[in-house]
């Protein structure tokens with residue numbers, strides 16, 4: 001249960017928000033936790049045991065595209081079953097109210113878009129589970145694809161049930177995390193060649209995986225940014241243009257992110273250098289390096305579930 005927000009924090013933040021014109025929001029997996037999607041860290045999170053980090057790389061895909069596609073097919077399935085939560089809607093509403101507002105999201109789950117966040121004010125730093133592109137160097141094919149499963153062989157094993165219904169982060173994420181820890185430990189076990197007797201990860205043949213319909217012989221890959229891959233140039237340039245404008249930044253919201261992955265996390269410092277005050281919204285006071293410890297006395301830390309806090313502080 002989130003601790004109550006102090007009245008003085010709420011008043012000082014609301015006053016600053018009303019007077020703010022240029023606002024950045026940096027979002028992470030914690031924003032989608034209440035929608036039942038596992039965070040990369042936290043209880044049973046995909047990243048805690050490093051499977052996600054080891055699977056979300058070009059090397060892993062080259063070594064075993066079937067295993068990596070099963071990891072992404074599972075996450076596509078879970079994201080499609082999930083619903084945007086009140087935190088997503090509150091952020092989208094604030095973006096509509098504040099024209100010089102920009103959301104930088106590390107989330108690839110598509111929930112900002114389904115909460116009708118204005119697309120011109122949303123940058124997906126790490127791509128989307130629902131973009132796919134051809135891996136053949138001579139082919140530029142890429143498309144949005146919401147087919148679930150994307151190929152019959154990538155159907156989710158029947159043992160994997162749906163995410164818990166929209167509710168508090170504890171119920172939704174834990175339920176899914178325990179599932180995801182079962183699934184991802186099976187994935188990891190497979191990667192470590194120790195078959196898990198609960199969920200058998202089948203060996204898939206390349207022909208079972210998504211093939212490029214344009215060139216006819218390229219394997220499609222998820223349109224996300226993997227570790228050790230560069231973020232899209234046009235995204236970085238558009239954000240730099242917004243940040244480097246002559247005007248100061250009034251506020252950066254750091255929502256549901258451990259702010260460990262770079263260059264995404266670097267935007268907090270960049271905003272502070274442009275004069276921004278910082279408001280961190282996070283379940284865990286300790287899990288925001290540079291967040292809570294980098295906070296000045298005039299900044300804010302709102303502890304709790306973003307799905308509960310954002311609607312309250314954006315009123």
Ligand code: BV8
Pocket residue numbers: 027028029030031033034039040041042045047053056106107108126169224225226227228229230231255256257258259260261262263264281282283284287288304305306307
């Ligand atoms: C790059 C898409 C240049 C794929 C993702 C060593 C040191 C430092 C940096 C590096 C290093 N080695 C390499 C690097 C750079 C590397 C990096 O940062 N690595 C990390 C591991 C340190 N970065 C890169 O590789 C980037 N590219 O640098 O290019 C380059 C080129 C070649 C060689 C070198 C460098 C590309 C990074 C993009 C990776 N792709 N996602 C996919 O999703 O499968 S990252 C992925 O993980 C997410 O997108 C996100 O960015 C990250 C997870 O972070 P969070 O979203 O914050 O989630 P997390 O679980 O960590 O935290 C959740 C938070 O929410 C917690 O604080 C929790 O308390 C809170 N919370 C939980 N519930 C709630 C809540 N808060 C509120 N309410 C709740 N209910």
